[in-house]
Amino acid sequence: MLDPRKIGIISTTxxxxxxxxxxxxxxxxxDNACAVILQVGAINFDLLSEEEQEAVIYSYSAxxxxxSFPIQIYIRSQKKDISGYLNFLTSxxxxxxxxxxxxxxxxxxxxxQKLVKEKNVLDKKFYLVIPYHYVGLASLNKTFSFxxxxxxxxxxxxxxxxxPKEIIEKAKTNLFPKRDHLIRQLARIGLPTRQLTTTEIxxxxxxxxxxxxxxxxxxxxxxxxxxxxxxxxPIT
Numbered sequence: 001m002l003d004p005r006k007i008g009i010i011s012t013t014x015x016x017x018x019x020x021x022x023x024x025x026x027x028x029x030x031d032n033a034c035a036v037i038l039q040v041g042a043i044n045f046d047l048l049s050e051e052e053q054e055a056v057i058y059s060y061s062a063x064x065x066x067x068s069f070p071i072q073i074y075i076r077s078q079k080k081d082i083s084g085y086l087n088f089l090t091s092x093x094x095x096x097x098x099x100x101x102x103x104x105x106x107x108x109x110x111x112x113q114k115l116v117k118e119k120n121v122l123d124k125k126f127y128l129v130i131p132y133h134y135v136g137l138a139s140l141n142k143t144f145s146f147x148x149x150x151x152x153x154x155x156x157x158x159x160x161x162x163x164p165k166e167i168i169e170k171a172k173t174n175l176f177p178k179r180d181h182l183i184r185q186l187a188r189i190g191l192p193t194r195q196l197t198t199t200e201i202x203x204x205x206x207x208x209x210x211x212x213x214x215x216x217x218x219x220x221x222x223x224x225x226x227x228x229x230x231x232x233x234p235i236t
Contacts, residue, residue: 017209022201024168026175031133034171036179037201038128041192056189063185069178072129076204078211080121082112127204128193130178132171 021028027035045053089109096102115121179195186193196204 033133036130036175037196040126059189074127080123
């Protein structure tokens, strides 16, 4: 019988991730499907007047009725990160020469830290995913089960090699009009919308798959290779 400790690691967690690459602000899956990700703003519906609420509902209904292609709605909730704001307060405290103002700043910083910790303040972000498959929309719409943020235990389809440049161009030609249509419709509701860049997409999926390990900011050139490869190593 083989000793499990002497068997090399023949797979990685990347085998369970459906993403093959991120380039030209597009997500490319291992089955060569492509997708655009839009980040959508939010409005406080409860603060609107009755007429404004009806207008929002009507505009949202018009958006849904205008869709002739599938989309995925993804809502991400995570604990609010105020480290940047706390660092700013610390710098202001250190630069403050007035002792009274300095103590007040210290008290305010402690108050913010306590508030976020006790109230468990969450930061919600909203995304729309528009998929494209190079075999054509007809076959995609018949068996549509696109889920970009899936964490299925089954390994995704193995990569089909490098995606030809012409397929990328076809994906852009297909996806960009749909992107622009959604941006216009969402603007009627008062929701600012924009497409995520390559770097932002990498940060998003890193936070999805590594919620306890934030990704440090780095130049875009550092994200040239989104997939890390390594040789199998025996367990000793």
